[in-house]
Amino acid sequence: MNTAQEFHFGDFTLDQSRYRLQRGERLLRLEKLPMELLILLIQRGGELVSREEIADRLWGKEVFVDIDHSINTAVRKIRFVLRDDPEKPRFVETVVGKGYRFAASVTYSNGVSSALQEAPKKEHSSPARASEIALSAAPVVHKKALPIRLMVLLGIITLAAIITIALVLSRGGAKGASQPAIKSLAVLPFENLSGDATQEYLADGMTEALIGRLAGIHNLRVISRTSAMHFKGTHLAVPEIARTLGVDAIVEGSVMRGGSRIRVHAQLIRAATDEHFWSESYDRELRDVLALQSDVAQSIAQKVEVTVSGEERARLVATRSVLPEVYENYLKGRSILDKSFNRSSVVESINYFDEATKRDPTFALAYVGEADAYNKLSTVFIGARPSEVRPKVVSAARKALELDPELAEAHVFLAEMDQARWQWNDAEAEYKRALDLKPNDAAAHLGLSHWLLCQGRMDEALTWAKRGRELDRLAVSGTSIGQSLFYSHRYEEAIRELRSVLAVQPNEASALWYLGFSLTANGQPEEAIPVLEKAVSITDRSAAVIAVLIRAYAYAGRRNDALRFLEELKRRREKGYVPAGAFVNAYLGLDDREQIFIWLERAYQEQSNILQFVKVHPYFDPVREDPRFKDLIQRVGLN
Numbered sequence: 001m002n003t004a005q006e007f008h009f010g011d012f013t014l015d016q017s018r019y020r021l022q023r024g025e026r027l028l029r030l031e032k033l034p035m036e037l038l039i040l041l042i043q044r045g046g047e048l049v050s051r052e053e054i055a056d057r058l059w060g061k062e063v064f065v066d067i068d069h070s071i072n073t074a075v076r077k078i079r080f081v082l083r084d085d086p087e088k089p090r091f092v093e094t095v096v097g098k099g100y101r102f103a104a105s106v107t108y109s110n111g112v113s114s115a116l117q118e119a120p121k122k123e124h125s126s127p128a129r130a131s132e133i134a135l136s137a138a139p140v141v142h143k144k145a146l147p148i149r150l151m152v153l154l155g156i157i158t159l160a161a162i163i164t165i166a167l168v169l170s171r172g173g174a175k176g177a178s179q180p181a182i183k184s185l186a187v188l189p190f191e192n193l194s195g196d197a198t199q200e201y202l203a204d205g206m207t208e209a210l211i212g213r214l215a216g217i218h219n220l221r222v223i224s225r226t227s228a229m230h231f232k233g234t235h236l237a238v239p240e241i242a243r244t245l246g247v248d249a250i251v252e253g254s255v256m257r258g259g260s261r262i263r264v265h266a267q268l269i270r271a272a273t274d275e276h277f278w279s280e281s282y283d284r285e286l287r288d289v290l291a292l293q294s295d296v297a298q299s300i301a302q303k304v305e306v307t308v309s310g311e312e313r314a315r316l317v318a319t320r321s322v323l324p325e326v327y328e329n330y331l332k333g334r335s336i337l338d339k340s341f342n343r344s345s346v347v348e349s350i351n352y353f354d355e356a357t358k359r360d361p362t363f364a365l366a367y368v369g370e371a372d373a374y375n376k377l378s379t380v381f382i383g384a385r386p387s388e389v390r391p392k393v394v395s396a397a398r399k400a401l402e403l404d405p406e407l408a409e410a411h412v413f414l415a416e417m418d419q420a421r422w423q424w425n426d427a428e429a430e431y432k433r434a435l436d437l438k439p440n441d442a443a444a445h446l447g448l449s450h451w452l453l454c455q456g457r458m459d460e461a462l463t464w465a466k467r468g469r470e471l472d473r474l475a476v477s478g479t480s481i482g483q484s485l486f487y488s489h490r491y492e493e494a495i496r497e498l499r500s501v502l503a504v505q506p507n508e509a510s511a512l513w514y515l516g517f518s519l520t521a522n523g524q525p526e527e528a529i530p531v532l533e534k535a536v537s538i539t540d541r542s543a544a545v546i547a548v549l550i551r552a553y554a555y556a557g558r559r560n561d562a563l564r565f566l567e568e569l570k571r572r573r574e575k576g577y578v579p580a581g582a583f584v585n586a587y588l589g590l591d592d593r594e595q596i597f598i599w600l601e602r603a604y605q606e607q608s609n610i611l612q613f614v615k616v617h618p619y620f621d622p623v624r625e626d627p628r629f630k631d632l633i634q635r636v637g638l639n
Contacts, residue, residue, distance in 0.1 A: 007042050008107040010090065012082065014042065019276045021081065027237030027274065031191055031254060032267060033058055033070075034077040041092065041102040050099040070193055070256070075100065081235065179270065182304040184221035185249040187211045188241065189232040190264075194257040203255040204229075204338075205331035206264060206293065210251065213297035216315045216406075220306045221440045223247060224472045229338070242271030246473055251300060260324065262286050266296050268303055278303040286324040294319045315406060322363060329356035330366045337373050342540055343382050349373050364407060367400035371413045378420070378609075380544035381509060385577045386420065386607055393417050408437040412447050419451055421607055422636045427451055442472035446480055454612050454638065458488040479511045486514055487616045491522035509538050509545075516548050521618050525555035543569055547582040551589025551619070562590060579603075581610035588619050597628050604632065611636050 005017045013022045016039055021028045030038070040057055041049055054071055075092060078084070084091045093103040187210045192203040208225050215222040223245050231241055238250050253266035267279040280299055284292045298316050301308055308316065333352030340346045350373045356366035374392040377384040394417050397410040415430030428451055434444040445468030452461035462484045469481065478501040485494035498515040501508055512535035519528035532549040539545050546565050553562035566586050572578050580603040587595040603611055614620060615638040623629045633639065 006109050008109070009042070009102075009104045010082075014038065018274060020274055027239060028081050029235050029237050030077065030081050031252070032265060032279070033193065033254065034074040034081075037071075037074045038078050038092075041100060042106055044102065045106065046101055046103070048095055048099055048101050052099075054099065070195055073193060073195070180248065180272070182248040182270075182306070183219070184223075184247040185214070185251060185268075185300075185304065186223035186228055186241070186245045186247045187214070187251040188228055190252070190266075191254040193254045196257075199255075199257050201328075201331040201335040202257055202262070204335055205327075206253075206255050206289075208334065209290075209293040210266075210297055210300070213293060213316055214300060215438050215440060216408075217301060217306055217308055217312050218439050219308075220301070220304070221247070221471055224442055225338075227472050238269050238274055239271055244473070246470075247271060249304060257286070260286050262289055262292065264292060264296060266300070268300060286327070287321045289327060290322055291319040323360060326356050326360040326363055326366070329353070329359070330363065330369060333366075333369050333373070337369065337376065340373075340376065341381075343377065343384070346373050346376050346382065362403055364400045364403035367396045367403070368407055368409050368413075371396035371400065371410060375413055375416065380579070380581070380609055381539045381542045383543055383577070383579045383582075386609075390417050390420060390607075406437050408434040408441055408444065411437065412441075412444050415447055415451070419447075419454065419612060420609060422611075422638075424451070424455070424637055440471050442468040445471065449480070449484065450612075453484060453487050453616060456615050456638075458484070458616070462488065479508065479514060482511065482518070483514050486518045486521070486618070487613060489521075489618055491518045494518040495522065507538055509535055509542075512538070513545055513548065516545075516552060517619075520548070520552045520555055525552040528552040529556060529558075543572065543578045543582040544585075547585035547589075550586040554589045554591075559590075562586075566590070579608055579610075580606055581608040584608070584610055585619065588622070591622070593623065593626075596623060597626075600629075600632060604635065614638065 005015065007014045007016070011023055012028075014020070015022075019032070019035055021030050021035070021038075036058055037054060040054065051071055058074070059070070075094075078092055079086060079089075082091050086092075086094065089103055091102060091104045093101050095101060187207055190203040190206045192200045194202070207228060211222055211225050211228065214220060215224075227245060234241070236244075238252075242248070242250055248271055250269045250271060251266060252269065253264060256263045261283065262285075263281060263283050265279070265281045267276055269276050278299070280296075282292050282295060294317055301316060329352045333349040333356065336345055336352065337349035340349060350370060353366050353370040353373060356363055357370070360366075371393050374389045374396065376382065378386060378389045378393065393413055397413040397417075400407050400410040401414075411430045411434035415427045415434065418424075418427035418430060428448075431444055431448040431451060434441060435448070438444065445464050449461045449464035449468065452458075452464060462481070465480050465484050469478075478497040482494045482498040482501070485491075485497060495515065495518050498511050498518065501511040502515065505511065512531050516528045516532035516535060519525070519531065529549070529552050532545060532552055535545045536542065536549060546569060550562045550565050553559070553565070569578055569582055569586065580599050583599040584596065584603055587599060610617070611632075614636060615633055620629065
């Protein structure tokens with residue numbers, strides 16, 4: 001077996017010592033197991049490598065996974081990265097029923113050019129050794145042939161060279177020995193290697209759990225799950241992902257399940273150098289998965305050498321056993337909720353959370369998931385009746401905190417509900433408690449930004465939103481910044497920010513909605529109309545989006561279209577619930593003052609979401625001096 005550290009084949013270079021695969025200058029991302037298989041095949045230099053040998057090398061003797069499927073998955077990933085056709089392979093050739101061989105010619109090297117073969121090894125690069133190098137490099141001169149002065153001068157020059165080289169080498173050694181501190185990291189979505197696509201939720205759950213545990217460390221900035229999931233299935237190189245997220249290190253890994261057991265492999269990669277500087281595998285019963293998560297999180301915290309307080313360490317090590325079926329129901333609910341865009345899928349996730357809490361009423365995370373789901377139902381795009389869902393959010397969040405008082409997410413949900421019911425002091429206290437528990441939590445920063453917006457403290461709100469984006473560039477997107485700018489009457493800036501979001505995510509419903517708001521307010525209703533029409537389609541004809549489209553139609557002189565959509569909202573209200581806030585926005589656009597105040601009163605009775613922003617929303621400017629409106633502001637506690 002060839003033991004070289006660097007291999008060249010085709011236009012690819014594989015550096016075994018750094019686990020780095022390149023095509024030309026471009027870094028390619030390949031997970032640990034496929035990378036190990038590729039190295040094994042290359043090292044065998046065209047020999048057949050049996051599936052048994054691969055299983056032994058990659059998984060060891062005590063294997064409990066579907067080996068055939070797992071090997072096939074690893075080979076498929078290698079071929080994908082190498083752009084290799086399995087029918088006409090250039091690199092990985094299948095020997096049916098036997099195994100695989102590497103078909104391409106490979107150039108082996110130790111990564112050192114011939115010009116440096118005689119250079120001293122790193123461990124010998126001491127000042128003393130530097131003296132030897134300098135002396136051996138000095139001109140060889142016959143002493144008797146030189147005058148004494150020249151000999152003295154030559155000695156001085158040689159001594160200066162010795163000192164200079166020694167200083168350079170010692171500084172270089174010191175620099176190489178100490179790496180920059182790791183102050184931020186991202187946990188990329190773990191890969192499911194269980195041989196069963198239905199187990200994807202288990203890998204996602206491991207990702208979420210590690211993020212949650214590590215995010216509780218004050219001195220470590222951890223990117224949210226929302227941002228991390230953007231890179232699920234991506235083949236971007238680690239340095240590129242790290243630059244996008246603005247982090248010092250990346251955690252990546254895999255999850256394999258076999259029956260009642262679970263195996264997790266995790267590794268840490270330094271972003272600047274793409275160096276894999278820690279790697280570990282863990283094997284447990286599924287009922288001990290929470291203890292496994294704790295072990296992995298502790299290892300990562302120790303390896304990045306972050307300072308952890310006693311209280312933070314207690315949260316890291318806290319664990320308990322959980323019934324596999326309880327944990328599975330929770331993870332399935334979480335997986336569905338994260339991908340939910342409509343009422344039916346949110347309700348499906350709630351059913352899984354309910355099943356988890358029935359089987360284990362002490363499992364706090366299931367209550368957090370339940371609170372999250374009911375909170376999603378209360379958003380403007382789904383628009384459930386506030387009186388039905390808000391009490392359920394509060395109940396689930398409080399139950400979670402009874403079981404675990406340090407769940408920052410539950411405090412954020414309580415803050416949002418307090419804010420929606422105009423309990424402003426309570427909302428502020430809950431946001432600040434969440435930030436005490438997780439000072440780097442982007443969601444808590446954004447929540448407090450919204451609270452400040454409602455108070456009319458626009459500059460502070462924008463500052464907090466920007467802080468949140470600095471902490472987590474994707475979780476707090478330009479949509480949130482654009483929203484703050486819109487409420488601050490800074491329409492041109494809001495439009496630029498929102499268009500930058502849509503350039504990357506053209507179907508981001510919130511960005512489309514607020515762009516429609518901003519364009520209309522900026523006197524560009526004709527441009528707002530196609531934007532809002534797209535948002536109506538994406539949100540399954542959300543009443544909140546239709547209401548803003550009605551305003552754009554009216555301002556563009558298309559009053560008949562505006563009235564047609566208003567009739568649609570009226571028909572829908574006869575059959576079911578439509579938020580009063582939608583009619584408020586519609587009649588504001590149509591400039592029907594009497595109807596505006598009729599619907600504002602109904603919005604007050606149902607504690608509509610729109611009234612949180614009644615003090616600052618630009619669309620209320622035409623009625624702001626009306627005594628009825630001033631009274632309304634007082635009644636919601638925003639004097």
